[in-house]
Amino acid sequence: MSTNIVVAIDGYSSCGKSTLAKALAKKLHFIYVDSGAMYRAVTLYLLRNNIDITDEKAVEAVLPDIHLNFHSRDYQTHILLNDEEVSDEIRLMPVSNNVSPVSAIKAVRTEMVKQQQRMGKSKNIVMDGRDIGTAVFPNAPLKLFMTADPKVRAERRFKELQPTNPDITLEEVFENIAHRDYSDTTRKESPLVRAEDAIILDNTNLTPEEQLQFALDRVEPLLKAKRQ
Secondary structure (H helix, E strand, C coil): CCCCCEEEEEECCCCCHHHHHHHHHHHHCCEEEEHHHHHHHHHHHHHHCCCCCCCHHHHHHHHHHCCEEEEEECCEEEEEECCEECCCHHHCHHHHCCHHHHHCCHHHHHHHHHHHHHHHHHCCEEEEECCHHHHHCCCCCEEEEEECCHHHHHHHHHHHHCCCCCCCCHHHHHHHHHHHHHHHHHCCCCCCCCCCCCEEEECCCCCHHHHHHHHHHHHHHHHHHHHC
């Protein structure tokens, strides 16, 4: 039986899952795996190569040509798409507007889940996404489900995007988040749902430091048990 600790963080778009996961991994010296970045990188590949994302057979056909890798630098996780650094490009609106339907494709999810499970077999990891605690690591010893008020989420995302997207509006971001919430929770393949044993973390009124402490308090018993 594996003694590795997997912390699974799921939740809605723009809830700060990645912020928490990165901070937690850094504090614990765990590996951070950004599952959302993997789906975004697949989406970027499809858009660049003019693959019709509504044609599931066409998408499945090119999956063998998509090679994803992570590398860490200064505790920051960077994603490589076919050996090209794409960490910034996958966060732009064209990818944000198309990642949900791509994520809903069964063949895409099957391939990504295989890669994610492989990572969790050999290391202590923190992974965030939308189905980590339900589909990828249903036996993870700690599952967190993050949520926040949609308006707060839109404001946070707007502030994050504005430096690189000066023409973007708050309304546009809010609509994107609402659309993604609907798509993520209603899709056929691995919809966003809270695992029964997941602890809810509503960070509407929490600072990043407070949410980190919330998570650390729940990881500590696992670390203590592992040391014994």
